[in-house]
Amino acid sequence: MPRHRFTPETPLSTAYDDxxxxxxxxxxxxxxxxxxxxxxxxxxxxxxxxxxxGMTVxxxxxxxxxxxxxxGVIAPTGRVITVDLDPYVIHRTRRLTGLMHERLTVDLDRPHSTGVESVIHTSSNQKAVSTPRRRCRHPVPG
Incomplete structure (x- = not known):
């Protein structure tokens, strides 16, 4: 997956700096x-x-x-549900992913947690999102 597609406002050297x-x-x-x-x-x-x-994340x-x-990892039958509290981020994510496949759901502040097997918390605002750790097989702090 080309990382620079998700950082179009930056030079390639910045996009690919580990x-x-x-x-x-x-x-x-x-x-x-x-x-x-x-x-x-x-x-x-x-x-x-x-x-x-096959996992739902x-x-x-x-x-x-x-x-x-x-x-890409959970293909071909898995599903990723990604949410954010900021409408700008959701709009940007939808635009940059192009919703290229049915395995990816992008939503605004409405976690559909039924059937979720893993949670990745990538928000820096710990008060904004409550991660249901006890329901997850592999919770990962972010």
Missing amino acids: DLAVVTPRDESGTALSSVAAAWLQADMLERVRLEP FEAGSGGYNAELMA
Whole structure:
């Protein structure tokens, strides 16, 4: 999955730098509001959650790239449900993923947790999302 598709506002060298999180929007004061996590962190989360084909995965804190990576692993029958509290992030994720396949559901603050086998929490706002850890086979802190 080409990472630069999810960071179109940055140079390729930044998009593919393993150590950098790529900030997507900032507020008027310059504070980062969302980002595509550093590649090493995404790889670490995906490795720890031990995804398998056919799984259903819930991701809180969407950016698109991580959801696409997960969708590729759980193919051909699994499903990724990715949500975010910010309408801008959801719109951006839908635009950048192009909703290319039925394995990926992008939604605004409505986690459909029935049947979820793994949760990846990628939001930095711990008060914004409550992760149902006791229901998950492989919870991963984010």
